[in-house]
Structure formats: structure tokens, C-alpha cells
Amino acid sequence: MPTAPSRIPAGLRADARHNRDRIVQVARGLFAERGLDVPMAAVARRAGVGIATLYRRFPTKESLVTEVFADQFQACTSVVDEALADPDPWRGFCAAIEKVCAMQAADRGFTAAFIAAYPDALDVERERARAIDGFTELTRRAQAAGGLRPDFVPGDLALLVMANGGIVAKSAEAARAASRRLVGYLLAAFSAEHARPLPPPAPLDLDPMLGLSPR
């Protein structure tokens, strides 16, 4: 389970909190660009903080990488919560799909590299199950509201994420634009209006959604 929130002392001053957020954001970008081997000094330099400040907040590389991942993982699971909170389930569904695919386009292999390097750093089981339950409920509501075609199955999210992965993997520069256009086409296809018959669902489960295999 993500441990990010518990690591930030409740009384952390605003500028310290700002520093922490900036370090995590900069580290996130560097890991995505150059892999997990980026030196701590490079993170400090780009974040505009001293190396001592960086090590005070994150005593080890692992603690920084884990924090970055926890942040991202929380953002991913909160996408479903936000969508469920939308009074228009179909609008919530579309927004969730757009956000998940945009995150995947920005990920650039970070999640896979993190899990390979630190397989036991976080217990993500519970959060993953919660996200899958949430998306299944979101699907049900969007179908009940008439926006989402009735033959959409939750496993089609895995289809979409794998398809988006094919685009993200193949074209570094064009990845975000290509991903947005693919998602645009697919949301048009998911709409209940004038839906045409589809081939049957593929036997896929939802695990690719979070870039994780079952453990």
C-alpha cells in the first residue's frame, strides 16, 4: 500500500512541503528520461536544492524511488475515485480513460523498471484490487446511465491499455499525441450511440491497467 502520506510529517512547513513535491516531480521526470540509475546529485541539481537537503529528505536512492512510485500509484488509483465521484458516470468514465492513458504515455517504462528493481518495496495488492473493483463499478454505472455501450466489459480496459502501450513504446516523441488520438477514437467507439456488433471479448484481465502482473 502506498506509504507516501505517512512519510510527510503533519506539521511540515509549507516551503519544506514544496521542496519535497518539487524533488519528487523532478526525480519522476529524470527516472522516466534516463532510468533509475540517475545519480542523486543530478536530482538535486535539477530540483535546485543542495545535496544535503536531498539526503535529509531521502536518505537513500531507494527511499526516493519508492516515494516517486507511491506518488504515481496513488495518482493512478485516485483517478478511479474521482471518476466515481462525477455525477455523470459516462463523463467520469471518459475522463478516467483519458487520464490512465496519459499517465501511461508519461510513464516511459518507469513502473516496469521500478518493479524489477524493488519488487518488495510496496504492497500494492490491496490498492490494485480496490482500483479494479472501482473501475468495474464505474463501467456498470456508465452503462446504466446509457453512455457506455452495453457490450463493453471491464477487460476492455486492459485491451485499451495494451494498445496504448504499443503506441507509447514505439514512438518516443509522438507518444503523447498518438496516445490522445487513439483514446479519442476508442472513446467514440465505446459510446452507446449507434454501437455496431463487436467480436467477443478477449480473455484478458485488468492487471495491465496498473502495469503489474499478479504476485
Add this chain to the structure above:
Amino acid sequence: MPTAPSRIPAGLRADARHNRDRIVQVARGLFAERGLDVPMAAVARRAGVGIATLYRRFPTKESLVTEVFADQFQACTSVVDEALADPDPWRGFCAAIEKVCAMQAADRGFTAAFIAAYPDALDVERERARAIDGFTELTRRAQAAGGLRPDFVPGDLALLVMANGGIVAKSAEAARAASRRLVGYLLAAFSAEHARPLPPPAPLDLDPMLGLSPR
């Protein structure tokens, strides 16, 4: 340019022709399953021909691999010709998309492995340019006939093939079913009926269509 037809003597007897087709088909399946290192003896065994017969037809492994690729490449380019011959351009367009994606699902990395192993075996430039011109013309006609939405651009085929590649790469067993369902969704999205606005096209070219990078 594919040289397959010129290698089959005009007067080749029907059973010899049948043997040749069977060998190529069996080799195709074995290369896809197990890579290009499959021994010639394994090809002969599965094709039900003697090893001497196999070597009489294909004196080297390279000659067999090249023939398999030429066959497949010709099948791929003829997809566009068949689609252009359909009196209903939108139906032709849909059939071409379905066939290209099914071929990609069946390819299992064979094309990439072939090009890596024998980069100079075939001059595919001319055929590739012809296929791209043909698909561009098919797009124009399907739009003029009102079936294909007007904001579809030929580069969206690259998008689709990359997306399909993400599915094909990730799930060996479910690949064909997943690919068919993705294509079903995307053809629904490509339809001109009730098309909704899309994000702008990504700067992709058509080269992934044939699994080739420009040379």
C-alpha cells in the same frame, strides 16, 4: 521487390507446386513459433517431405526464409489491391484493416526477425511505396463514399498497427481474439456516422504498416 513468383518455374507440376506451398506454409508457422533458428530437418518433418526434397527446392536456409517473407509481403501488399477492387470503398477499407491486423497478430515478430537477420535479402522499397500509395487512395475513396469519417488521416493506420502491436506483443494466446476486438472498436470509431471531434493526428508515418523502418 518480392521475387517469389519468378522462382517458381512456369511449368512446375501441380504436385510440386503443392509441395512448395506446403513447405512455405509450414516454415512460416515454425518461424513464427520458434524463431528463424528452426532446423531445416524440422521443416521437412512437419511438411511431410524428405529432407532431400526440401533441399532440392530450397538449397539454403536463407533461400527458404526469403521465400516465406516474400510470400507474406506479397499477401500484405495484395490486401490493398483487393480493397481497391471492392466496389464499396468503405467495405474494402474495413476488410483491409481487418486483414492487416490479423496478419500482424499472426506475425509474432517474424518480420522484425527476418529484417534483422537478412537486411538485404529483398528490395522492398518499391512495393512498400505502392502499398502506401494504395492505402492513401483507399482512404480518399472511402471518405468520398461517406463511410470513413473525414478527419481520418492515412497516418492513423500507423496508429492502429502500433496499437495492435501492443496487444499482439503482450498476450500470446489471447492475441488474435484481442486484436479482433480492438479492430472492431476502431472500425466503429472510424465510421463517419455520428463522428465526434478528435485530438489532432499524431506525426506518424505509414512505415510501421509493413513492419519496416525506412532504409
